[in-house]
Amino acid sequence: xxxxxxxxxxxxxxxxxxxxxxxxxxxxxxxxxxxxxxxxxxxxxxxxxxxxxxxxxxxxxxxxxxxxxxxxxxxxxxxxxxxxxxxxxxxxxxxxxxxxxxxxxxxxxxxxxxxxxxxxxxxxxxxxxxxxxxxxxxxxxxxxxxxxxxxxxxxxxxxxxxxxxxxxxxxxxxxxxxxxxxxxxxxxxxxxxxxxxxxxxxxxxxxxxxxxxxxxxxxxxxxxxxxxxxxxxxxxxxxxxxxxxxxxxxxxxxxxxxxxxxxxxxxxxxxxxxxxxxxxxxxxxxxxxxxxxxxxxxxxxxxxxxxxxxxxxxxxxxxxxxxxxxxxxxxxxxxxxxxxxxxxxxxxxxxxxxxxxxxxxxxxxxxxxxxxxxxxxxxxxxxxxxxxxxxxxxxxxxxxxxxxxxxxxxxxxxxxxxxxxx
Amino acid sequence: xxxxxxxxxxxxxxxxxxxxxxxxxxxxxxxxxxxxxxxxxxxxxxxxxxxxxxxxxxxxxxxxxxxxxxxxxxxxxxxxx
Numbered sequence: 455x456x457x458x459x460x461x462x463x464x465x466x467x468x469x470x471x472x473x474x475x476x477x478x479x480x481x482x483x484x485x486x487x488x489x490x491x492x493x494x495x496x497x498x499x500x501x502x503x504x505x506x507x508x509x510x511x512x513x514x515x516x517x518x519x520x521x522x523x524x525x526x527x528x529x530x531x532x533x534x535x536x537x538x539x540x541x542x543x544x545x546x547x548x549x550x551x552x553x554x555x556x557x558x559x560x561x562x563x564x565x566x567x568x569x570x571x572x573x574x575x576x577x578x579x580x581x582x583x584x585x586x587x588x589x590x591x592x593x594x595x596x597x598x599x600x601x602x603x604x605x606x607x608x609x610x611x612x613x614x615x616x617x618x619x620x621x622x623x624x625x626x627x628x629x630x631x632x633x634x635x636x637x638x639x640x641x642x643x644x645x646x647x648x649x650x651x652x653x654x655x656x657x658x659x660x661x662x663x664x665x666x667x668x669x670x671x672x673x674x675x676x677x678x679x680x681x682x683x684x685x686x687x688x689x690x691x692x693x694x695x696x697x698x699x700x701x702x703x704x705x706x707x708x709x710x711x712x713x714x715x716x717x718x719x720x721x722x723x724x725x726x727x728x729x730x731x732x733x734x735x736x737x738x739x740x741x742x743x744x745x746x747x748x749x750x751x752x753x754x755x756x757x758x759x760x761x762x763x764x765x766x767x768x769x770x771x772x773x774x775x776x777x778x779x780x781x782x783x784x785x786x787x788x789x790x791x792x793x794x795x796x797x798x799x800x801x802x803x804x805x806x807x808x809x810x811x812x813x814x815x816x817x818x819x820x821x822x823x824x825x826x827x828x829x830x831x832x833x834x835x836x837x838x839x840x841x842x843x844x845x846x847x848x849x850x851x852x853x854x855x856x857x858x859x860x861x862x863x864x865x866x867x868x869x870x871x872x873x874x875x876x
Numbered sequence: 877x878x879x880x881x882x883x884x885x886x887x888x889x890x891x892x893x894x895x896x897x898x899x900x901x902x903x904x905x906x907x908x909x910x911x912x913x914x915x916x917x918x919x920x921x922x923x924x925x926x927x928x929x930x931x932x933x934x935x936x937x938x939x940x941x942x943x944x945x946x947x948x949x950x951x952x953x954x955x956x957x
Contacts, residue, residue: 524892525892526891526892526914527892530913588920588923589920589923589924591917591920592912592913592916592917592920593913593917596913
């Protein structure tokens, strides 16, 4: 349990909000994940004919207008922060919190993003080159800064407590939730809005990932492109969206009669100290993150029923993660008692939002006793030989889950969520 | 469209206000809810739309719908290109 001081303050989850390529709320997203539906399709935002990769999992049908006061306000907020505003709105509603009754200096915001407002940066760079510096928008900076997602939430709801932004590439969302739980555990806040958001399907980012040879180029079969742990995987697929959780100090939640969905019981964070993009071959940093999360929760590997894998569908990453899981779980994993699945097999890689949406998936699995599959398991990789919940969802009571996120820069995070027992 | 109508249309669109609110006397900040970023954006929009240059000292004087219309009309009259 996350208890750095002697006075144990436990942290629970009381609200979920999500915008994903599979749905504009958490319940729809999880239901589609259980059905095994892929959201990967040809990119429609811009002309991709010159790109090696022409597919992604895009959020469709998102309209920010119900969440903002005017078109003027919407125009001032980059898409990544719009996603966070919508997800936070739903999470707060789900939690049943009445902000009017709270000491808002004890309510904080910790929302991460991997790349921030890349859409506005790219648009304004074009204006700079074509029309000169005097035409660059004064809103450029308050739109692209990654910390503005948390900033907008604080302003919107009057949340005056601790407020931060983390940016650890693909591990961002997991770090945001873990660190927000620490803010509550150490007594600096009673409630935190925590999560990650990303809207990075842009011409520049797609080109960068293409050049790095990180993406799947299975353009002819988009739904089959993200195939974590499968032998024929050839890279990840970009996704976008946001996940926001309401985290709350246990007694704070109990006093108001809240429905407690899960406990944030452990959190591990490490660095591979190895390479800027490649994982350490044995998944050393990921292994240590998982072990740290287990230690924090005082749980043994056999107490974990489900791992939501980082599982990006890259040849090296999935193998390293499998090796790390075997190291941590031993026979519990190799005897296939541990279920492992990759959300990215259906919604792609949400980068800075991935860990947040995947934490929401873990909470839903704990609550519903259902685990979504890893899609596109057709050709087993001899080096990835664990139980990845191939192609079909499964039911069983889930006591505790790990959610792995590993980022460029070697930054790893692991969150341990478990069913709440008072 | 007259300069007056064009200026009002830019203001109404940009500040998300009703056309009736954009009277000549209306102050951008006090009556139309603009902040410093809005004012900076309006200057860029006026410069683009009317192909003029508004120096910073003049931009600071554009506090109301009427003052913007008057400034743009006089600038355009001085250089009708």
